[in-house]
Amino acid sequence: MxxxxxxxxxxxxxxxxxxxxxxxxxxxxxxxxxxxxxxxxxxxxxxxxxxxxxxxxxxxxxxxxxxxxxxxxxxxxxxxxxxTPSFHERADKLLLYFEKKTTYAGELLKYDISWLSIGYCVNFDELSEMINYLTNEEYIVDFPTFGDHTIKILPDGWAQLEELKNINADSQQCFVAMWFDDSMQHIYDEIISEAVYDAGYKPHRVDKREHNEKIDDEIIAQIKRSRFVLADFTGHRGGVYYEAGFAKGLGLEVFWTCREDEIEKLHFDIRQYNCIPWQPGNEDDFKRKITNRIEAVIGYGEYKRDSKESL
Ligand SMILES: [Zn+2]
Structure with missing residues (x-):
């Protein structure tokens, strides 16, 4: 080669x-x-x-x-x-990235080419537009030199970062949206819920009778109360799409999973998210992947399962 x-x-x-x-x-x-x-x-x-x-x-x-x-x-x-994410979403992504790269408040960060991809920018001019926006909002201060930027996060930027990250930061609940089919019961009981517990969170799935393919106030309230959502698209139920979209709209992190043979049927808009596929018979691998993804994106939770707790 x-x-x-x-x-x-x-x-x-x-x-x-x-x-x-x-x-x-x-x-x-x-x-x-x-x-x-x-x-x-x-x-x-x-x-x-x-x-x-x-x-x-x-x-x-x-x-x-x-x-x-x-x-x-x-x-x-x-x-x-x-x-392309919206302009404001991209500016938020940049600010979050700057925070990740900053080891102490007040540190200066020098431009490097990865900033272009973080902000989904076509070129340096577009990036500069976003830097200008963040500067005008007083989230950062920019020390522009020819063809370059050096920035520092300002106090208003730290406040904005807290807001961006604090969506239900105290919640230990993961709302699970999935198909209520008998074939899926053990996937929830033995894989998904266990993986969520392993990552330090409490899984919540509404009862089959409660759900009945309609989204009621209880479901909305439970999503609003959650730290993040795990949505399994196997079976392609309208309710799962709705619940995942609703959570995304609130700004919650959504983890997408789907049985491998049905991934091609995923709605176009969902396919751009990095969906975790699973195969029957290889569930341990699936479980491990869910736990790893949650820990990588949200971080390890503090929820300790009560020994009496039933699934
Ligand atoms: Zn490249």
Whole structure:
């Protein structure tokens, strides 16, 4: 396999090589997109598709949020349809990123090219527009030099960050949205709820009789009370789509899962989220992935299961 020395997504120079012995593809570490993989056979197809600067920026931004993602022939089209988050969402993403990179209040951060992907920016001008916005809101102060930025988070920025992250920060509850089918009972009892407990949270699923495929006040109240939502799309129930969308609208983190043979049926808008697939017979792996994802995104919770607690 030939070495590649340019990122197939954003065209930035990357370390030559990238392929390793047993893997038929490339492990890419791009200064802009971060780490991802592309299967060898998918590379020519990927290169053949004309990608506008906007599409490149969207894929690059999305890969940053879904590190170590593998691009293969079947998901190329999906990557082309990733939507650009709103301007304000992107500015929030940048502010959160600055916080992550800041080790003490008052620290100066110097521009690097990963900022472009964090903000889903087409180019430096677009990034500068977002930096201007954050500066005007007094969330940051910018010390612009020619073709560069050096920023620092200001007190109003720290307050905004608290607001962004404090959506039900004290809640230990995970609302589980899924299909009420007998075939799914053990998936909830033995896999999903156990994985949520393992991550230090309390799973909450409304009762089958209560739910009856209608969204009532109790469900809305329980979602509002939750720290995050886990939505399994197997069976493609309207209620699951509604509950996940409602939670997303509130600003809650939503984790998406689906039985592998039904992933292709996922609604177009959902497919751009990094869905955890599962296969019957390989549930332990699924359970571990859920726990890991929750811990990576939200952090380990403090909920201790009562020994008397039934599922
Ligand atoms: Zn790249």
């Amino acid at each position: 030939n070495d590649i020395n340019q990122c197939p997504v954003c065209d930035e120079p990357v370390e030559p090589g990238g392929s390793d012995g047993g893997y038929d593809g490339y492990n890419i570490t791009c200064p802009r997109c971060g780490k991802y993989r592309i299967v060898g056979s998918a590379l020519p197809a990927f290169n053949r598709i004309t990608r506008s600067p906007r599409i490149k920026a969207n894929i690059s931004g999305w890969l940053r949020e879904n590190q170590t993602y593998e691009i293969h022939s079947e998901n190329i089209n999906k990557l082309m349809t990733i939507k």
